[in-house]
Amino acid sequence: MSASLSPIHTWMYQKIAYQERLLAALGQTAVRSGWRTEAQLKEAGIGETLPPMDRVIDPDDIHGSLQGMIDWAEPRLASFVSGLLTEDSARLSALEETAFRFGVMVFSEIRDQEPAGDFSFAVGLMPGSGAGEEATELYRKISDVLLNGMPCDRVVRITEQTPDHLSWEYTADLHEPYWTAAGGDVRWFHTLRRSLVRGMLDSTDFTLTGDDWNHCNLLRKSN
Numbered sequence: 001m002s003a004s005l006s007p008i009h010t011w012m013y014q015k016i017a018y019q020e021r022l023l024a025a026l027g028q029t030a031v032r033s034g035w036r037t038e039a040q041l042k043e044a045g046i047g048e049t050l051p052p053m054d055r056v057i058d059p060d061d062i063h064g065s066l067q068g069m070i071d072w073a074e075p076r077l078a079s080f081v082s083g084l085l086t087e088d089s090a091r092l093s094a095l096e097e098t099a100f101r102f103g104v105m106v107f108s109e110i111r112d113q114e115p116a117g118d119f120s121f122a123v124g125l126m127p128g129s130g131a132g133e134e135a136t137e138l139y140r141k142i143s144d145v146l147l148n149g150m151p152c153d154r155v156v157r158i159t160e161q162t163p164d165h166l167s168w169e170y171t172a173d174l175h176e177p178y179w180t181a182a183g184g185d186v187r188w189f190h191t192l193r194r195s196l197v198r199g200m201l202d203s204t205d206f207t208l209t210g211d212d213w214n215h216c217n218l219l220r221k222s223n
Helices: 007-032 038-044 062-087 089-110 134-145 176-181 186-201
Strands: 156-162 165-170 206-209 215-220
Touching: 007 038, 007 062, 007 089, 007 134, 007 186, 062 089, 062 176, 062 186, 089 134, 089 186, 134 156, 134 165, 134 186, 134 206, 134 215, 176 186, 186 206, 186 215
Parallel strands: none
Antiparallel strands: 156 165, 165 215, 206 215
């Protein structure tokens, strides 16, 4: 008997869709800046909306299908950004601003949305952990957007958690192989992702700190 799609599968597919939307936003920045043409984006399929999940996910191999989608999406972002920045690394600041604005937009969409489910185990939290605490709830929102492999990879670990402060680390960099294969620098990816998260936090009482790619802190801003 085939497995059925569940909320966690929808959650994963949505995270892939967010990354594709980020790629589309970066693509439009490249067009406005004269680095790429609309025709080049179209040829690469950048900006196309993902089809409904039940049209692309094999019910007899849901895990394999989702992993295949990740293995399709990750090289697309790595290849596009690496191509732009290999030509001129000074473009990174414009791409950072795009990622920041994307974070602002996405957070405005999901800020008041009810979660699709409690996927605490997939993002390093204990089930029900910190329910109602602002730092934890913001972390959950961020985790709803960022793609960090499959839930079974469990690469995220919470290191400190209070109502005003939540820290986490990544125990492995699942993105690095895609960026190496694209001839790029995975630090570009982490720079853009931090800009995205800072955009998500822009309208909140929290800020993101931490200079290493694998250590992040949500801190309540001082008044």
